[in-house]
Amino acid sequence: MNWERLLKIDRRVIFLTMALAIILPLLFPIRLTMGVQRVTRNLFQAVEAIDPARQCLLISTDYTPQTEPENHPMAKALMRHGFARRVPVLVNALYVEGAPLIDQAITEVMGDFNARATSREDSILYGRDIVYLGWQPPPIVPILAMGESITGIYPDDYYGNRTDSLEVMRRIRNYADVGIVVAITPLSSPLWYVQFAQTKYGVKVGAGCTAVCAPDFYPYCATGQLSGMMAGMKGAAEYEELVEQKYRTGGRLKATEGMASQSAAHVLIMVFVILGNVAYFAMRRKS
């Protein structure tokens, strides 16, 4: 075999092969069985443990459009979970670039639920079931201030409504009324919530992070500081599956759609890595 030629293969051929590995499973979908990691299940259980009568789910959407494929399905899956359990959902954003994306996600998930609703009680209403608090800089300030008063640091919501005039905000005052904060991010915001909010106010914290960040957060899951975690698109797909299995909420499961492509791409990369190493050692022996 001509190992030298293999080592000098044009990188563009590799890119093209990778594109095919991603596109083909999308065009010809195959259903793969997916194991659910313990950290994802723990996060699901933590949201399940919220008491809808007196607590809410706070989703801190701290991502920008660059990581939309990984983080956006996490936010939607969490909203679906909250709506299915009738847990009030509060959403805030620590980074400004992602703020309109969240508005889009809220509209989409509310639309899915309301399309099936038969009465006002069944419906998801803004102000009663969900509030989008919007963006308030710098991150450390809202994280700390929400321990005292959420309406104090977010006097107006994203749409310009007075937050203290919204139905759900009359009973949700601060972290004492928050069942869990789930920070969805490509950065370190779950750790900020652990360091600033959990140590001072004792609120539970969960994470939805890009795969790159996941190794940083596993130690915090091991110590119980993070109640659970969704790691990358795979974590989002696992959460989507857990919510779908239990509540049949419907709607588009975007992370699950990409899992076959993800597996195909990983197999291809493993093949490349093995071939590259074999060729390298074969060439070294030859020389």
Add this chain to the structure above:
Amino acid sequence: MNLSTDIWVWVGVFLTFCIYSFLYRDNPFYKFGEHLFVGVSNAFTLSFMVHRIIIPILVRPFTEAWRTAGSEGLSAGLFNPYAPSNFLVIIPGVIGCFYFARFIPGLTWLVRIPIALFMGYYVGRSVPAYLEGSVFPQMRGTMLTQASFDPAQGGILGGIFALLVLVGVIGTLTYFFFSKEHKGVVKWGAQTGIVFVMVGFGASFGFTVMARVSLAIGRFIFILRDALGIVT
């Protein structure tokens, strides 16, 4: 095939191809996409900052306080920092403006004031929080205790993992201990450490690959589903 009729979807497709064209080689389309992204991001952040922060938190309280003072005269309420209209907001406003002093020769020293306040606040807040939220709990999590073998923590297997973590931490710290030559026991410790460091790098690389592939999948789903309507 069910082509999208939304013009913005096609703008998205065009920009996606502009950026991915870099995989072939650097070219004007890539440069266009890159510059557009930087420009739009900055403009969006700036306009959002002006309309959502500077006007409601700085300009509006001050102008309303000014109007009230003009019609009703000065009162103590106009100097209450918690009041919706007050004059005190001008203090952080002026301090913030000192950032621009770096453009005025002779007054550049003023920029030190907001930087010092900013750094002082963050260091004061962050150091205790970091120790309390990260360093101490993580050190506690590394300790091997009887609780590590608790059935609720995984029993014997949980204990073995806890031992592995302890060995990994000590080995890695030994590897990065440069005050003593790596000989004898220290050498064994360092060599154990390097194994853990390599496993850590491998895990990080695997996760990074997964993340980058996910981003590519997101774009392909957008093109094939949202734009071309080929996949359902």
